[in-house]
Amino acid sequence: MDSSTELKIDVVALTDVGCVRTNNEDGFGYDLASRIFVVCDGMGGMAAGEVASATAVKEIVEKFSEIDGTEASMEDRLYRAILYANQQVYQLSQGREELRGMGTTLVSACIDGRRLLIGNVGDSRAYFLRGGVCAQITHDHSFLAEQVRSGSMNLEEAQASPLQSVITRAIGTGESVEPDIFTGDLEPGDIVLLTSDGLTRYADAKMIANTILSCTTLEQACQALIDRAKQYGAVDNVTCLLLQFLPSEETA
Numbered sequence: 349m350d351s352s353t354e355l356k357i358d359v360v361a362l363t364d365v366g367c368v369r370t371n372n373e374d375g376f377g378y379d380l381a382s383r384i385f386v387v388c389d390g391m392g393g394m395a396a397g398e399v400a401s402a403t404a405v406k407e408i409v410e411k412f413s414e415i416d417g418t419e420a421s422m423e424d425r426l427y428r429a430i431l432y433a434n435q436q437v438y439q440l441s442q443g444r445e446e447l448r449g450m451g452t453t454l455v456s457a458c459i460d461g462r463r464l465l466i467g468n469v470g471d472s473r474a475y476f477l478r479g480g481v482c483a484q485i486t487h488d489h490s491f492l493a494e495q496v497r498s499g500s501m502n503l504e505e506a507q508a509s510p511l512q513s514v515i516t517r518a519i520g521t522g523e524s525v526e527p528d529i530f531t532g533d534l535e536p537g538d539i540v541l542l543t544s545d546g547l548t549r550y551a552d553a554k555m556i557a558n559t560i561l562s563c564t565t566l567e568q569a570c571q572a573l574i575d576r577a578k579q580y581g582a583v584d585n586v587t588c589l590l591l592q593f594l595p596s597e598e599t600a
């Protein structure tokens with residue numbers, strides 16, 4: 349690959365238990381060398397949600413890094429790594445009674461030159477910020493989002509529903525899973541956010557943009573997003589992973 353097209357990547361991630369819960373079932377991970385980044389939000393009784401999210405994070409990062417990039421396309425690597433993470437969580441859940449039924453959401457980003465790939469399962473989201481405008485990349489695999497997309501419910505009805513955290517796809521709850529994959533082009537200055545529903549139940553794309561743009565560093569922006577959820581009561585765990593793309597040193 350032409351190194352002049354490579355972008356430098358800054359990454360900051362934080363997770364917070366929130367204001368109500370006593371355990372944190374969210375998790376994040378990344379490998380800067382392989383350019384893979386992930387946020388997971390686990391569910392399951394007792395400590396099973398934490399096991400599910402931690403396992404999915406570890407397995408997708410390791411598998412993605414392990415697949416030879418010269419032999420497989422980036423889409424293929426991401427897809428295979430997500431399916432592998434699903435298998436590992438599922439197998440673990442089948443082997444131990446206390447882990448039966450556990451699962452996790454997963455939202456992942458990988459970078460191929462100036463291309464961005466996003467893969468997701470569940471209702472953790474990816475957002476894209478360019479020129480002060482923020483847009484949601486992923487579609488939630490949740491009961492309410494699907495009701496809204498099919499026209500069976502309007503946004504107000506969905507927002508008032510008690511079924512906020514019912515997801516329709518998850519990593520680890522079945523032998524196979526169908527992730528969505530999104531692709532886009534990157535420019536210097538672009539920002540990508542991977543985040544759990546602990547943030548997005550309180551913040552829409554506009555609020556996310558305003559919060560990030562009010563900060564001078566990526567570290568401050570990540571903390572400000574977590575603080576935003578906590579200002580609103582943070583009933584759930586909150587996780588934010590921010591990526592910023594900068595001109596590579598050689599071309600800057």
Ligand SMILES: [Mn+2]
Binds near residue numbers: 389546
């Ligand atoms: Mn959550």
